Amino acid sequence: MSLNAKTLGYCPECGNEIARDFLLIEYESGGRPARFAECPDCRNVVHPSTE
Numbered sequence: 215m216s217l218n219a220k221t222l223g224y225c226p227e228c229g230n231e232i233a234r235d236f237l238l239i240e241y242e243s244g245g246r247p248a249r250f251a252e253c254p255d256c257r258n259v260v261h262p263s264t265e
């Protein structure tokens with residue numbers, strides 16, 4: 215699986231692909247970027263998985 219630039223990652227709850235448009239907030243945590251996004255499918259606020 216490869217991610218394109220428009221994709222944040224995958225929902226850890228339902229596995230749906232999450233587009234950049236659904237990014238809620240992006241911040242640094244311990245020197246690493248962390249993101250919250252709303253899953254367009256299950257409507258949960260999740261950390262998109264990039265794996």
Ligand SMILES: [Zn+2]
Pocket residue numbers: 225226227228229230253254255256257258
């Ligand atoms: Zn989901």
